[in-house]
Amino acid sequence: MSVSGYYAWRKRPLSLHDQQEPRLEAQVRAAHERTRETFGAERLQKELSNCGVQIGLHRIKRLRTKLGLRCKQKRKFKATTNSKHNLPVAPNILDQDFGVSAPNQAWCGDITYIATDEGWLYLAGLKDLYSGEIVGYAMSERMTKQLVMQALFRAVTSHRPPPGLIQHTDRGSQYCAHAYQKLLKQFGMQASMSRRGNCFDNAPIESFWGSLKNELVYHRKFATRDQASKEITEYIEIFYNRQRTQERLDYLSPAAFTQRFRLSKIAA
Template identity: 60%
Template sequence: MKLKTYTPEFRAEAVKLVLEQGLSQEQAAQRIGVPKGTLANWVSAAKRSTDPAAPPGSRSVAELEAELAKLRKELAVERMEKEVPKKGHRVLCEGVAARYAFMKTVRLEYPLGLLCRVFDVSRSGYYAALDRPASQRAQDDEKLKIAIKAAHVQTRQTYGPLRLQPELATQGFEAGRDRIVRLRRELGLRCKQKRRFKATTNSKHAYPVAPNLLEQTFAPTGPNEAWVSDITYVATDEGWLYLAGIKDVFTCEMVGYALGARMTQELTAQALWKAVRNKRPAPGLILHSDRGSQYCADDYRKLVEQFGMKASMSRKGNCYDNAPMESFWGSLKNELIHHQRYATRADAESAITEYIEIFYNRQRRHSRLGYLSPASFAEEFSRQKLAA
């Protein structure tokens, strides 16, 4: 059986989950779908690769991690101490009974000691006020609210009730769609709002144009039969950052991408090389794009022929001919780019790489894939193919 390989970019982003975002190795391994031992080896290798030119007296990675954990804890406590009065400002001027009632509603969200300190009550008085437990349904709702809030953050505020339902089910929380809608409304949770964006490539050139082989029929029967490609741009304080991407129509996976300060055929070639390196497709694959000069240039067309691929291009000005790629651009911009400002191209490149490698390819659920992520869908397809 062919050993599974991981790209250097994916390994780097996986290590960041542990060293920078504070996840345990087990949590990070489950999130991105890799063996815990493999991730542990990557983290150990990253910790060993210290800079030999570091000045004397510089602190070790372990010391920095401990200090970071301490600061995160202090910051979390300070944040909660500010949050609680905002949520319970109406009961601050009321009697103790009203404070106890409010504390009961947020008890599962905040430490009891913090709540008692903010509302100036004692632990014993709070416990004495709990004369009878809430109903089982109310208790289940509170637990489900916590799970919904956690999933809302984990999925980057992009999941509505339909995609959130299977996400919660995998975590052991079975709930109907209407119940999820109601609890999301009570929590005041909403998905990120969509914004419109424009196309980037220039089709006004004298290069030859390939025929449209797909003709809006996006129905391959397996991976690496049809890829779609395109270029978009991201604004930074340093100037534009261009992103060339290639997506597998069957699995919805981003199989190759490249980022650069200039929109050139070298950028599209780099994305194609990376896709071929990652997937090793058989000859005959259809590679679709728009009519941009970067895709029609002689060197790029020769590269496509060298890999044994069939070039396909959209009709002029028809974005629907490249709908799967436009769908990815919409997800990327609505879920990430339009909600951040990047000081440098490097900041934008890091965020986009993490979005593709960690979230989009391995976590984001797609309705056309039966609410599975591209990686999970590809693994399931491969498993069923071997069992057949």
């Protein structure tokens, strides 16, 4: 290139594409941080679109690579509850049929654990199969039937499900306990339990544990159980239920997906 050609090139105005680049870089980075480094390119595109930013999928992929933005890495984790007991076990009513047509038709429940410097923190949760919303949860330093009963009480209090709801869990002694089964009957719920050693029977709640641990727990060091409890509560209430969009839910959050269902019923 000649000297005159070089200076002519330098004076040439930036294309619209190049002018947009710094702004889009900032918006993609902000969306990546806002979604806690958990969204891939497609979900990030939907997130930006919901904020009024129109950008192609290929460009998002290119900008993520350019900016060094990557999702948090997934890790495997172990099952928690103990199914070695002599308590009665409910039949597997759900039988891996996770397709429901409305909220509060079926919930999946389970217990997981989180490490802190003070010791283990146990978390019991219940997930609605329609929206994926975590409808009830409780935390304690002990893994007891009272823990799962507290999670159930909270779910029933906040969602008021109609009689006949199927509540699926594994065969853990906490869920098989007479007091817990009695509580289910009082609420008009049907107990359903996984086959022995088959984690796929309770896949929806296992999927949530994976999200919680890969998006929060594995990237934090909790000094106390109280610190862990506060951050987990914020993750569930603010991020997972209300902000974290899912492809299965038409790129809506669980709360927004439930709200859309309710509004459609009112309109009908």
